Amino acid sequence: MRSLRFENVSKSFAVEKDRRVAVLRDVSFELTAPGVVGLAGRSGSGKSTLFRLVNRLADPDGGRILADGEALGGGSVVDLRRRFVLCPQRAAFFPGSVLDNVTAPDWMTKRGEGDVARAEALLERVEIPPERWTSEPSALSVGQQMRVQIARCLYLSPDLLMLDESTANLDPHIAGRLLDDLARWAREDSRLLLHATHEPDKLRRCDRMLVLEAGRIVADGPPARLLDDERGPAAAILRAEAD
Amino acid sequence: MDLHAVSYWDLIFAAAAMALPIFISRYARLGLEKDLAIGTVRLLAQLLIVGHILAGLFAINRPLPVLGVLLVMVVIAGYNAAKRAEQMRVRVVVMATGVIGVVAMAVCAYMFYVVIGVEPYFNPRYVIPLMGMGLNGAMNAVAVGARALDGRLRDGRERVEAALCVGATGRQASLFAVREALKQAMVPAVNNLMTAGIVQMPGIMTGQIISGVDPLLAVRYQVVIFYLLTVITVLSATTTILLLADSYFTKAQQFAPPPRAIRRGLSPR
Ligand SMILES: Nc1ncnc2c1ncn2[C@@H]1O[C@H](COP(=O)(O)OP(=O)(O)OP(=O)(O)O)[C@@H](O)[C@H]1O
C-alpha cells in the first residue's frame, strides 16, 4: 500500500441515554508506506479506538479515513479487514490447537482448510516451540498467546498491521527480535506497521510516532526527538505513565 | 365418570395451607409475603376466569371464538417470552410472537389432525388446553434461547471480534455462540425425556388418571404430548437463536449488541 490518511476524524460513544463521550476529536494525519509508526498515549487516550476505525470494527462519527486515496467503506468490509489487520489488545482464540488458530483466517471464513506449512513457519518466526503447536492456546503463557495472535495476523500477509500493545508481556529480548523482524518485513514490501505502546524503547524503534492525548494528536514526529524533548508532551505523558 | 369434586369450600382449605409458606417467609424475613399472598388470590382468580372462558367456548362450540382465544394466547406468550429473556424490544417481541405462533400451531396441527384426530377440527376441549401446553413450551424455549445467545455473545465479545478481525462475517463469528446457546436451550428438553414418569408425574397424565381415565390411555396421551413438546421446544429455540444472532451485527459486520434492558423489581439474578 502507499498511504493511510485520517481527515478530521472524530468518534464518540453513548454512555447514557443522552450523554456521549468524545474519544477521538478531529484527528488528522497521513502515513506513507513503507513505515513503522508508534502510537503513544495514556491509558484511555483512544489508541485502541483509532485502530478499530481503520479495520472498521467501528465507524467514525465525523471525518474520513482514506487508504491509498480512497475512502474506507467503498468495498467489501471483509476484504478490508484481511488487508488492514488488527491484532487485538486482548488475545482471543477459537476452538482447536495453536496451529488451527493460526490457520483460522482460512477455515473460519470458509476459504479453505488452511496452509499448515505456512502456519508452522510463522509460529517458528514468533518463536513458539514446536511441541506447543498442538496444544490448546489457553495452555500457553500470556506472552506466547500474544505471539500466536501475531502469527495469525501475519498469516494474512496484511498491507497494514496494527499491534495493539501486542508485545507488552514479552521479555525485552524476544520483543526486540520480533519487532526487528516485523520492521524488516514492513520496510521490504511497502507495508505499514502501526504499534500502540507505552514503552519508550519500543517507540524508539519506530520511524515516526504519534502521541494521542484525550483523543487529540498532540505530537507527531521522529521518536528520538519527541522522547528526548524533556518539556514536550510525549515525555510528559510517558513520565506520568511510569509513575 | 366417578369424579370426586373439589368444591369452593375445599378450595378455601387448600388456600389455608398457603399460610405456611407465608409464615416461613415472614419468619425468615424473605420479604415474599406480599407476593405470596397476592399470588395465592391471583392464581385462583386467573384460573377461574380461564375456566369460565373454556366453559363458554364449549357451550358456543364455534371455530372463530376458538381461533380468537388462540391468537390472544399467542400474543401473550410472545410478550412474555421477550420479557423473560429481558429483551423487551419491538423486534424481539414480534419475532417471539411469530416464532411461537407458527411453531406451536404447526406442531399442534400435526398432533390434532394426524396423531389424535380431533373432531370437529376446532374442538375447544382438545385445542385450547393442548395448544396452551404447546405455547407454554415454545414460550420457554424462545426465552431460554434468546437469553442464552445474548449471554454467550456478550461474554464472548473478544472471541467474536477476533474472528471479525480475520475477515469472518458476523454469522461466521457468532457460530460458536449460536451452537452453545442451542445446546443450552435443548438440554432441559432432552433431560425431561429421560426422567419423565420416574421423577415427576407429568401434569396431563396425573389429571387424566385422577379424572378416571385408564392409566394406559393416559400414558399414551402423555407420550404423544412429550414428543411434540420436545419438537416444539427445539424448533422454537433454533429459529429464535438463528433469527436473533444476525441482529447483533451491523451491515458492515460490526459487533453491536443492542443496549441492555434495565432490570427492575425481582429479577432472577
Ligand atoms: N464501546 C465503547 N463504549 C463506550 N466507551 C468506550 C467504548 N470503547 C472505548 N470507550 C472509551 O473510549 C476511551 C478510549 O478507549 P481506548 O480503548 O481507545 O483507549 P486506549 O488508549 O486504547 O487505552 P489503553 O492504553 O488502556 O488500552 C476510554 O475512555 C473508553 O472508556
Ligand SMILES: [Mg+2]
Ligand atoms: Mg487500548
